[in-house]
Amino acid sequence: MALSLHFRPPFLHLVLLVFSIFSISLHASDPPLTLDYYAKTCPTLLEIVRKEMECAVLSDPRNAALILRLHFHDCFVQGCDASVLLDDTITLQGEKTAPLNLNSLKGFGIIDRIKNKLESDCPSIVSCADILTIAARDAVILVGGPYWDVPLGRKDSKTAGYALVSTNIPASDDGLLxxxxxxxxxxxxxxxxxxxxxxxxxxxxxxxxxxxxxxGDFIATSGMNPTSETYLSKLKSICPAAGGGDDNESDMDYVTPNVFDNSFYDILLKGEGLLNSDQELYSSVVGIETKKLVQKYAEDSIAFFSQFSDSMVKMGNITNSDTYVNGEVRKNCRFVNT
Structure with missing residues (x-):
């Protein structure tokens, strides 16, 4: 877990050391996940998830991004434990209504449909956390992205981390560090x-x-204006500076928005990343290494696909021992079992 920035403020060394130690202690005792975890108990699992995701993406390609985002937001809070799927109850405050997630996360109905099918075939066998992890992989494939094997065996948490959402998940205005x-x-x-x-x-x-x-003039962190004034005008028409239209949306990849490819990185090279947090990867003065990676993935889609696959497996393996020991397989992904 090396951070090879050429420019490192002195305090950054300490930050990296603390987080490295924290990460090791958090994940060292995690239970192993296996590719054949449901081979005997629910052999139809992968087929059911694939078919439901095919229907969802065929009806609306954007559903692929919704499921992928759900998986990301799940894994960054308490590990990949389906805590993001929990609804609020009298005794539980879910993560869905945290400011960073509110009006941002969708696609819960897709997971509900998959779970209902699996409960018919394999009742109380497949965790919601595993369903979401497989669905995210299939979502990427269905819009042209890479395949990767998904290790399985996660448990569903009985708790949620409302307060951890703002702490753990990167926000759109975050700086690179x-x-x-x-x-x-x-x-x-x-x-x-x-x-x-x-x-x-x-x-x-x-x-x-x-x-x-x-x-203003849409000046990137690097001080460079975007090459396309047409693009800037379009964004201003979607999102007026005077306020209003907060829920209006724009594609983060305006070139091929419904295809999983590497054009996102080309956009960053132009200084036209929609979110500040994305443009920081290329334009931040401390992002010497991240800038090189953006350039690499913009030039080499194979390298991007390969690393994305590896990183998705790594992210999907973020679990914690407490959930594995005290967790459960929910019958309904929205509620803890009674």
Whole structure:
């Protein structure tokens, strides 16, 4: 887990050391996940998930991005334990209504449909956490992205981490060092961070998350204006500076928004990343290594696909021993079993 920035303020060494130690202690005792975990208990699992995801993406390609985002937001809070799927109850405050997730996360109905099918075939066998992890992989494949094997055997948590959402998940206006620290705290490297950010090649962002980015002359962190004034005008029409239209959305990859490819990185090279947190990967003065990775993935789609696959497996393996020991297999992904 090395951060090879050429420019390192003295305090950054200490930050990296602390987060490295924290990550090791968090994940060292995690239970092993296996590829054949449900081979005997639910052999139809992968086929059911694939068919339901095919229907969802065929009806609306954007559903691929919604499921991928759900998986990301799940794994960064308490590990990949389906805590993000829990609804609020009298005794539990879920993560869905945390400010960073509210109006941002969708696609819960897709997971519900998959779970209902599996409960018919394999009742109380497959965890919601595993369903979401497989669905995210299939979502990427269905819009042209790479395949990767998904280790299985996760449990569903009985708790949620409302307060951890704002602490753990990168925000649209975060600076590069903040983003790096949030990834390191999950045991993910800088390379993982840049590769996983490529998921935005199929995502959309709400106006409220990029209004500050397009205010004024839309000057990137590097001090360079975007090459396309047409693009800037379009964004301003979607997201007026005077306010209003907070929920209006724009594609983060305006070139091929419904295809999983490497054009997201080309956009960053132009200084036209929709979110400040994305543009920071290329334009931040402390992002010498991240800039090189952006350039690499913009030039080599195979390298991007390969690293994205590896990083998705690594992120999907973020679990914690407490959930494995005290967790459960929910019958309904929205509620803890009674």
């Amino acid at each position: 903040s983003i790096i620290s949030k990834f390191l705290s999950q045991g993910l490297s800088v390379t993982d961070m840049v590769a996983l950010s490529g998921a935005h090649t199929i995502g959309m962002a709400r106006c409220v998350n990029f209004r500050a980015r397009i205010s």
